[in-house]
Amino acid sequence: MSRAFLGLLILAALIVPEWGPYSFDQQDIAQALATPSMKHWFGTDALGRDLFTRIFYGARISLWIGFMSATLAFILGSCLGMLGAYFGKLVDSLLMKAIDIIAIFPSTLMAILFSLVFGRGVFGILLALTLTTLTAPTRLSRALSLQIKQQEFIQAAWAMGATPWRILLRHLIPNIRQALLSAWILQVSTNMMAEGFLSFLGLGVQSPACSWGTLAHEGVSFLQSYPHLIVFPSLVLLTTSLALQNLEPS
Amino acid sequence: MYILKKILGSILSLFAVSALTFFLVRVAPGGPFDTDTLYPAEIKNLILEKYGLNQAVSTQYWLWIKDSVRGEFRESFQYLGQSVSSILWPSLQKSSLLGGISLFIAWVGGVILGACSAAKKGSLLDRMIFWMTAIGMSLPSYLTATLLILVFSIHLQWFPAALWGGAPFLVLPTLTLSLRPLGVITRYTRRSMIEALSSNYIRTAYAQGVPHWRIIFIYALRNSLIAPVAALGTLGTHLVSGSFLVENVFQIPGLGRHFVMAALNRDYPLLMAATLIYGVILIAFQGGSDFLLAMIDPRIQAADTESLS
Numbered sequence: 191m192s193r194a195f196l197g198l199l200i201l202a203a204l205i206v207p208e209w210g211p212y213s214f215d216q217q218d219i220a221q222a223l224a225t226p227s228m229k230h231w232f233g234t235d236a237l238g239r240d241l242f243t244r245i246f247y248g249a250r251i252s253l254w255i256g257f258m259s260a261t262l263a264f265i266l267g268s269c270l271g272m273l274g275a276y277f278g279k280l281v282d283s284l285l286m287k288a289i290d291i292i293a294i295f296p297s298t299l300m301a302i303l304f305s306l307v308f309g310r311g312v313f314g315i316l317l318a319l320t321l322t323t324l325t326a327p328t329r330l331s332r333a334l335s336l337q338i339k340q341q342e343f344i345q346a347a348w349a350m351g352a353t354p355w356r357i358l359l360r361h362l363i364p365n366i367r368q369a370l371l372s373a374w375i376l377q378v379s380t381n382m383m384a385e386g387f388l389s390f391l392g393l394g395v396q397s398p399a400c401s402w403g404t405l406a407h408e409g410v411s412f413l414q415s416y417p418h419l420i421v422f423p424s425l426v427l428l429t430t431s432l433a434l435q436n437l438e439p440s
Numbered sequence: 441m442y443i444l445k446k447i448l449g450s451i452l453s454l455f456a457v458s459a460l461t462f463f464l465v466r467v468a469p470g471g472p473f474d475t476d477t478l479y480p481a482e483i484k485n486l487i488l489e490k491y492g493l494n495q496a497v498s499t500q501y502w503l504w505i506k507d508s509v510r511g512e513f514r515e516s517f518q519y520l521g522q523s524v525s526s527i528l529w530p531s532l533q534k535s536s537l538l539g540g541i542s543l544f545i546a547w548v549g550g551v552i553l554g555a556c557s558a559a560k561k562g563s564l565l566d567r568m569i570f571w572m573t574a575i576g577m578s579l580p581s582y583l584t585a586t587l588l589i590l591v592f593s594i595h596l597q598w599f600p601a602a603l604w605g606g607a608p609f610l611v612l613p614t615l616t617l618s619l620r621p622l623g624v625i626t627r628y629t630r631r632s633m634i635e636a637l638s639s640n641y642i643r644t645a646y647a648q649g650v651p652h653w654r655i656i657f658i659y660a661l662r663n664s665l666i667a668p669v670a671a672l673g674t675l676g677t678h679l680v681s682g683s684f685l686v687e688n689v690f691q692i693p694g695l696g697r698h699f700v701m702a703a704l705n706r707d708y709p710l711l712m713a714a715t716l717i718y719g720v721i722l723i724a725f726q727g728g729s730d731f732l733l734a735m736i737d738p739r740i741q742a743a744d745t746e747s748l749s
Binding site for chain 1 (some may be wrong): 451452461467470574577578582583589590610680681685686696700713715719722726736
């Protein structure tokens, strides 16, 4: 079910904004704030832009940021964690100190700072999310590697004269891969939500481009009279996040 | 020795965070007095001189460190004539109240829900709690907030929709803020409770005829508290980030709102002070979690000091 939903979502995100009847930034003031109908399935926003199209256009940005930031953080973090576990001593304590510093840096703070430096948009938010999520994979891969390092089969491999690369690639990575992958899937969902959160605060993706958070941000001022503007994009985010959480990596 | 090391490390982290923030906001385009275009250049220079903004950034940072160590915070740029502490102190109280109540709900509620769902593993209750927490963790907090406002303040008119006042004003913001952490803590407790329940000493207790609820809440709970206590550090980050949104949506004049406004207005003294406060809060969460862990399970402290030395 989760797979089917995510597959459909990605397909729709690719197709709807390209070949749908409307484009994501096409305005039609006469049709502004229309409620859902046959012509506009999810209604239109304050500028008469079709919400259905915008949601699937936003899917590209939301999914992309969630996926990229989590993936980059996991690749970098796993390497750092393994490095720390392998070298130990000074390298390890310096690395962990750096991670501790990042950990006390709230992601919102970092996103605000990066949005000031790089301008509001996809790049700043991607960088901020990647950096702030670096802590979890680093700690996880370090802990797992330390655990495995002490086990007999690794010591046996050392004793038989295996090179560090061989131990890393043939023994360490296959043994910690599964745990890292399950944490990665959850991180994609978390980061996607974090992007929505930041864009909702007005710190992320800016109009006319949009992510699901931007759409909610634009919709919140019409909460009383046109709740569909905030409910539809948020429900899509909710369903996607649930689907990601139920996805077992294989 | 262990505590001394921790404190020293925390001070170092605060230094690093303050330096990062200080230099990053200076690198960002725009300054605090850019909007005052009406003034001629000489007056502008005088303003910059008054606030020490015409010096090199590194000198400014050094001066700021000296002031901070002495516990002196300068005047805010945006609120003329008001010291940073007089602005931040009342807002910190509001945010702490909000965060404290949410933390309590999330942690105590999460441990109880997690324990119940582990005790009745596989039952209808377990599945219901699973789906509730799944939705709670996936629900974007802005949707929670807006739905709560729509239902409870616009339609039912039970609670006020925004601003700050007595207890009724606290209900919707704390609900919004605690929902996600509640799910996280429930999951952690459930997992470690199930693990604890499968251990030998629990089987022995059952064999001796100890009642089920007593085993859950007395025998197994202590050992399954390790995961939710260790999660306190992450919980702190959740609450701090969440407070930005909640204070924004519910128009609460708390620390998070001041922080965002200060960053956008380039109000450096206010921003730096708020950053420090956040740093201290998050360190306290992490430190408190480490301390509690060592109290619950003495083996943890021993292991930690070993790996440090």
